[in-house]
Amino acid sequence: MPHAARDPKILKDRYLENEEIFELIKNPPEIGAVRIVEQPELWDTYIGPTQAVTTQGIATIYLPSGPLSMDGAQWHFLKHTLTNDGPNPLGSSLQNELARQLRLDKDKQHGSFSWKLLRTLKSVFHATQYQGDTALTTPPFFKNARRGAGRIWGEETVSPQPMVINWPGLTEQEKTELISTLSTTDK
Secondary structure (H helix, E strand, O other): OOHHHHOOOOOOOOOOOOOOHHHHHHOOOOOOOOOOOOOOOEEEEEEOOEEEEEEOOEEEEEEOOEEEEEEHHHHHHHHHHOOOOOOOOHHHHHHHHHHHHHHHHHOOOOOOOOHHHHHHHHHHHOOOEEEOOOOOOOOOOOOEEEEOOEEEEOOOOOOOOOEEEOHHHOOHHHHHHHHHHHHHHOO
16 A cells, blocks of 8 residues: 555645746745746856856756856855955956865865854854855854955954964964954953
8 A cells, every 4th residue: 555545644735826837936825835846946046157057956057167066045145245345246256256265175284163062162162254265165163254454245344253263274374463463352
């Protein structure tokens, strides 16, 4: 006997006034309904000359170097954080972050910490800032992300904040910039 035959909670066929999938997501019906779509839906996003297509939770961003795929939630986060007041358009910023990430991936001295460890450090030290890595790998649960004196995202702050630092994720210049900040706060 098939499992469905033993299931007493069979959904009845229902009429819905609007069957458009995006409208159903935005305004779910009061009653339970199941709709099966044959083709996955996709979302096109254009920010300036940068195009991204998101389907089934994966975003593909079209950069000059070729397509870059990432989790759709990560793309949604980056498209809002990398477009803040910076001089570079989004596509250029992503291209720079990708090039830096590829260099770090080849560096035997570089390593990224697990998000579980970073969340623990953030909690223990009440850290609001993360230093090191790229926008592609920096955890989004920090209020601010920086590399040396440069801001990846977050607010411009005048006073130093408690931070978690991934030292190998910084260049020598960024380390020098950060040392001067750290030396003024170590009192």
